[in-house]
Amino acid sequence: MPDFSVLLTHKAAEAIRKGAVWGQVVLKVSTPESIGAVVAISHGSGGRFPVDLDVPGHFLKSCDNKPWGYWYRVSAELHAHWLLARAQRAVVTVEGFRGLVGSGFQSPGGNAHLAITHVAGGQDKYSDLQLPEFALWRVSADGAEPLSIDVEPDVTGARALAPHWPVADLESARVLVVGCGSIGGAAARDLALAGVGRLDLVDPGRLRWRNLPRHICGPRHVGRLKVNALREDLTLLREQTEVRAHATDVVLEADKVRDLLQDTDIVLCAADGVVPRRVVSHLVRRAGVPAILACVLENGQVGELIRLRPWQGHGCLQCRRDALFAEGGMRPESMLAADYGTGSFHRPMTAVGSDLHLIGSFAAKVALATLLHDKGHHDQRIDAEHAVVALRPRPGWAPPYDVERAGSVRWMPGFPPRSGCPTCEPA
Ligand SMILES: [Zn+2]
Numbered sequence: 001m002p003d004f005s006v007l008l009t010h011k012a013a014e015a016i017r018k019g020a021v022w023g024q025v026v027l028k029v030s031t032p033e034s035i036g037a038v039v040a041i042s043h044g045s046g047g048r049f050p051v052d053l054d055v056p057g058h059f060l061k062s063c064d065n066k067p068w069g070y071w072y073r074v075s076a077e078l079h080a081h082w083l084l085a086r087a088q089r090a091v092v093t094v095e096g097f098r099g100l101v102g103s104g105f106q107s108p109g110g111n112a113h114l115a116i117t118h119v120a121g122g123q124d125k126y127s128d129l130q131l132p133e134f135a136l137w138r139v140s141a142d143g144a145e146p147l148s149i150d151v152e153p154d155v156t157g158a159r160a161l162a163p164h165w166p167v168a169d170l171e172s173a174r175v176l177v178v179g180c181g182s183i184g185g186a187a188a189r190d191l192a193l194a195g196v197g198r199l200d201l202v203d204p205g206r207l208r209w210r211n212l213p214r215h216i217c218g219p220r221h222v223g224r225l226k227v228n229a230l231r232e233d234l235t236l237l238r239e240q241t242e243v244r245a246h247a248t249d250v251v252l253e254a255d256k257v258r259d260l261l262q263d264t265d266i267v268l269c270a271a272d273g274v275v276p277r278r279v280v281s282h283l284v285r286r287a288g289v290p291a292i293l294a295c296v297l298e299n300g301q302v303g304e305l306i307r308l309r310p311w312q313g314h315g316c317l318q319c320r321r322d323a324l325f326a327e328g329g330m331r332p333e334s335m336l337a338a339d340y341g342t343g344s345f346h347r348p349m350t351a352v353g354s355d356l357h358l359i360g361s362f363a364a365k366v367a368l369a370t371l372l373h374d375k376g377h378h379d380q381r382i383d384a385e386h387a388v389v390a391l392r393p394r395p396g397w398a399p400p401y402d403v404e405r406a407g408s409v410r411w412m413p414g415f416p417p418r419s420g421c422p423t424c425e426p427a
Contacts, residue, residue, distance in 0.1 A: 003147050006136050007037040007060070008116065010152040012051035013134065016071050016118050019043045022104025025069040025116060028053075028060045036060070038116070041071060044104065057236055069114030075100040076119045079131040082146045091143035112140035116149065157240045158195025169375045171197040171240070175367060176264045178202045178250050178257070178280055179271030180226040182214035182353055183294050186360030187268050187367070189216055192234045192241040194368050199234070199241055200260055201227040203271075204249040214353035250276050254283060261287035268367045269293045270360060274333045281317035282423045285310055290370055293317060294363035296391065297332050300351025302401050303359035303389035304332065305366055307382070307414070315417040316424050320386065323415040330398040355391045362389060385414030 006027065008016075016023075020043040027036035037060045040048040053061060078100035081092050098105045106113070115137045136149035153160065159167050173196050177188045180203035188199055203226045207217055211226075221229035227245035234243050248256050250271060261267070261283060269280040269291055277293055284291040288310040296303045306320060315323065325331055366387075369380040388410045390403035403410050417424030 001034055003034070004114075004138070005035050005148045005150065006114065006116070007035065007053070008134055008149055008151045009038060009051055009053055010154065011054065012038040012041055013151050015041055015043075015049075015051050016116070016134075017120070019071075021073040021102045023071050024048060025071050025114065027066050027069065027114070028063045029066045030060055030063045033059075036066065036114075039065065056239070069116065070104070070106050071116040071118065072101045072104060073120055074102060074117040076131055078117055079119050079135050080129055082117075082135040082137070083129060083131070085146045086148075091145045092137075093143050094139065094141065097137070097139065097144040108139045108141055110141070112138050114147075115139050115144070157238055158193065159240060161195070165195070166372060166375070166377060167195055169372060169377070170195040170368070173371050174198045174200070174263060174265050175371075176200045176202065176257075176260055176267045178267060178269040179276065180205070180230050181211065181270065181272065182216070182351075182356040183296070183360040183363070184268070184270035185216040185226070185230055186357035187270055187294065187364040188230055188234060188243075189237065190361050190364035191268070191367065192238040192243070194364070195238075196241055196368075198244065200244045200246060200264065201230055202246045202248050202250060202257060202260070203227050204247050214351065214356055216353075216357070250283075251279050254279055258283055258287065261289050264289055266367050266371055267291035268363055270295070270363065277317060277333070281308060284308060285316050285423050286426075290374075292363050292367045292370070294359050296351055296356060296359055297401070300355050301390075301392045301394055302397070302403065303355070303362070303391055305359070305363055305387040305389070307366060307370065307385045309385070309414070313414075313416050314385070315415045316421060319417045319421050319424055320415045322418055324400070328398070329400065332401065351391075358391070359389060362387075382411075383413075384411035386412040388412075 023044055024042040025038055026040035026048060028039050029036035037053050039052045040050050042048045085092055117135045119131060119133055134149050134151050136147040137144040138147055161167060175191050175196050177184050177199060180201050188201060191199055205226050207221050207224055207226050207229050209222060212219055217229040217233055225247045227247055231243040231245045250257050267284050267289055269277060271277060280291060291308045293306040321331060369382055372380040388400050388403050390406050390408045392406060393403050400410055400412055
């Protein structure tokens with residue numbers, strides 16, 4: 001079991017930075033996990049005030065409050081001792097510890113207590129040591145044992161990746177995800193992880209028992225609308241992403257989706273079946289919004305991504321299919337309607353969750369690259385519009401689905417519109 005450790009919340013750290021020179025500390029402690037979180041402090045012997053965890057669902061919230069420890073403002077030299085004692089698995093004598101505490105030191109007596117120490121201001125002569133601002137100790141009559149403390153940073157989530165990731169460009173991005181099954185769920189999760197500011201989830205379906213082997217949502221959500229289950233999980237994962245749930249059928253309620261497209265930067269369509277994909281292809285073209293269509297074919301043998309651009313010279317989904325067919329290819333859409341299998345009948349092999357998530361993640365990657373490239377990030381350029389990903393390839397498929405090795409990706413250019421296409425060239 002690792003050493004006992006403490007989480008110092010952002011609020012607690014701020015209160016200590018701005019506080020007096022010492023005070024009391026209350027923790028919530030999980031004994032099995034050997035960790036606690038600071039939930040209340042005082043300044044000197046004054047009243048305690050809450051500095052609680054501001055994290056919904058955090059596991060320590062349900063743990064018991066344990067009374068007292070202390071915090072002290074200390075000389076930087078004590079944190080140099082902390083580093084050294086950690087490295088040598090040694091302790092600092094009580095006298096040595098007390099000598100570097102500004103004031104308020106509480107003698108441990110017969111019991112051990114925890115002490116959080118804080119070094120204010122510059123690091124002076126110890127600057128080359130990179131001294132921690134906060135340190136944790138278990139203080140007993142035998143000495144002060146150095147322990148680890150994890151300070152909640154000012155900024156968490158994808159925002160913490162700035163300036164090495166275009167955080168602002170993604171926070172302002174609005175992505176519509178149509179189809180929240182196994183592929184769409186994984187794609188939505190990746191979009192939230194990347195820091196997309198708003199996700200609109202569109203799916204009228206419920207999470208069924210048969211979805212569980214492949215969906216990113218777990219059994220506690222069985223029976224719920226998929227959009228609500230995902231919204232809850234994604235909000236817990238990345239609270240900075242606004243997730244909006246729409247239990248909307250893209251075919252039967254196309255008008256509602258058309259309205260959402262007025263305020264959408266890109267669509268990621270992972271809907272099952274031929275008709276929803278055609279409807280999305282038509283709606284995005286008319287709305288002038290780019291889209292990524294993602295699916296797997298034939299029980300998960302091959303994944304496919306198609307990027308649709310609302311540009312002259314770029315055809316819609318139907319134009320692409322017709323062009324491929326004219327070149328002697330096959331029409332893969334008919335393979336889309338097939339269920340992956342429910343476990344109630346035999347298939348030689350089936351699509352597995354990890355393969356579907358791979359395609360969902362890939363679709364999210366292409367959606368993010370498209371968004372960022374359109375915002376001027378030229379390193380995100382993809383010089384192709386159509387990808388086939390081999391998941392469990394079988395020989396003998398017609399091009400371009402004749403990918404041979406699991407994991408290989410074949411990229412292809414887009415296709416021009418057919419003349420007279422009612423989507424691309426309406427009368
Ligand atoms: Zn077309």
